[in-house]
Amino acid sequence: MSKLLRKLLFIDLLKGMLITFKTIFTQPVTIRYPKQKRPLEEGFRGRHAFVRNPETGRERCVACTKCAQVCPSQCIYIDYSVNTESGARVLTKYEVDAFRCIFCGYCEEVCPVNAIVLTEFYEYASYNRESNYFNKERLLKNWDEFMEHYKRTDYLNKFWYLPGIKRDRLPVGKRQPRVVYKNINSEGR
């Protein structure tokens, strides 16, 4: 009897309607994207960049080719020459194909000198393919563009030193005390 009454009075539907009615008075959860932006979390894997060494003004890369070896999608192309006097490697070509990249972050994890980084920048869609094929100069420019809008004073990527990992699991170059990258732009302001 009560079942029939419930059905006749549309109790089941009204209960549902009540929830939708209540939701009218709550704050909207959506944001108006191009105008409003959601703050990104620390360690978001976005556009690639080369960290510019503040002392020399050049990239930190030592051409060990570890990143190219470990890359699952094989999107990093490296070439280097050897300086005959000092025996050091000189980076001649470093290219990242952002269309092939799967943003796993393995490259920044194995890098022994914290040279390559996936910055927290994601708005780089464009109409031409060349603009997302990064060469060495472009990667350094990416870093400058990222640092322009970076608010905090020092930058330390989460994947350079994985939180909670033992020191002896890190690549050899990273086992010294941590070097925090100082943001020059913020000091100047």
Next chain:
Amino acid sequence: MGQLEIEKIDDTTFVLQMGPHHPATHGVLKLLCEFEGERVIKIKPDVGYLHRGVEKLSESKTYPGAMTLTDRLDYISSMTNNIGYCLAVERLMGIEPPRRAKFIRTMVAEMTRLSSHLLWLATHALDIGAMTVFLYAFREREQILQFFEKICGARLTVSYPRIGGVRVDVKKHVLDEIYTFIELMIKRVDEYETLLTENRIWIARTRGVGVISPQDAVLLGLTGPVLRGSGVYYDIRKHMPYDAYSEVDFEVPLGENGDTYDRYLCRIREMRQSALIVKQCIEKMPEGDIISDKSPDIDLPYQSKRKIEPGDSLWSGFIAFSEEKQEIMPKGEIYSAIEAPKGELGFYIVSDGSGKPYRMRVRAPSFIHISAIPKLCEGHLLADVIAIIGTLDIVMGEADR
């Protein structure tokens, strides 16, 4: 070649090709249906539109590199895919992850189950005609994805677990945030239930649709909520516990009739259980390491390099180089399965001792569930086919691989 065709029985029937770009087929599933009036007589699923060769591709990657491919199998629950793969390699290598890593894995796996079930609920309800649930479910799913972003820096293709542990530690304040969200989540599930469970339209569209008996479900190889909806008690989390599932309390919800409505109830109850597991994991989360000492580095070599010794001639050195490979991984083969949100997700890995898998085979639940579509749809209306595709919770990325 390769074109599926249905032979028409007589002139009273007609053949309809549904998909592969039909919005209700959840991806690129194509169904060849033969109708008499509006009733389905025969139905043939056609798969393979999203084939990317993940199994073959993984043979040319190292073990850690192949893990990033498993993200892209079932792209809405990539955490469980990664865990399933890592667990198989761990069992092959004989590594035991530390206790904290096990709890973190269990936590993220259950959060993935929540997000996967939310997406299922949203799209299934939208297919049947309930628009509001779609919006509400995506509201909560967005928050879960933001937690994944906080934990590992990516929302969908996470690559978070590692062979022998997890990649990064979860911070204390993130755990607290997850805890408060989960408490809210349990209330939200009640909200979805109020909108749907007693709703007369929902009941009319789902009750008695796509009935499958327990015997048939087992014979077809169905797993997960689709099997449990028929009342078969089979859950790998209970039967073969992995990670920290033996240390948390939860129930396995079972259905009775094996129709779409029961499967819906099963998944809804599972969401509540998942929320409880996440809560328990955060409460019991121990301190300690997150990765095992024996775990391989991500720059694992393809082959170990054997140096040519001074006594070797060119030919014998070459023979030694090509034949006497040192083993990086233990030789052998393994099948290990986990309970993914869709069902039993198994990885069969053959190792020949080198740094890359000799063969990796994925037992994808979606692929096996697709094979049940002809059985489930027989004699139903065209509109019910949509409901049945929705209730099986198919992801074509996993089915075609």
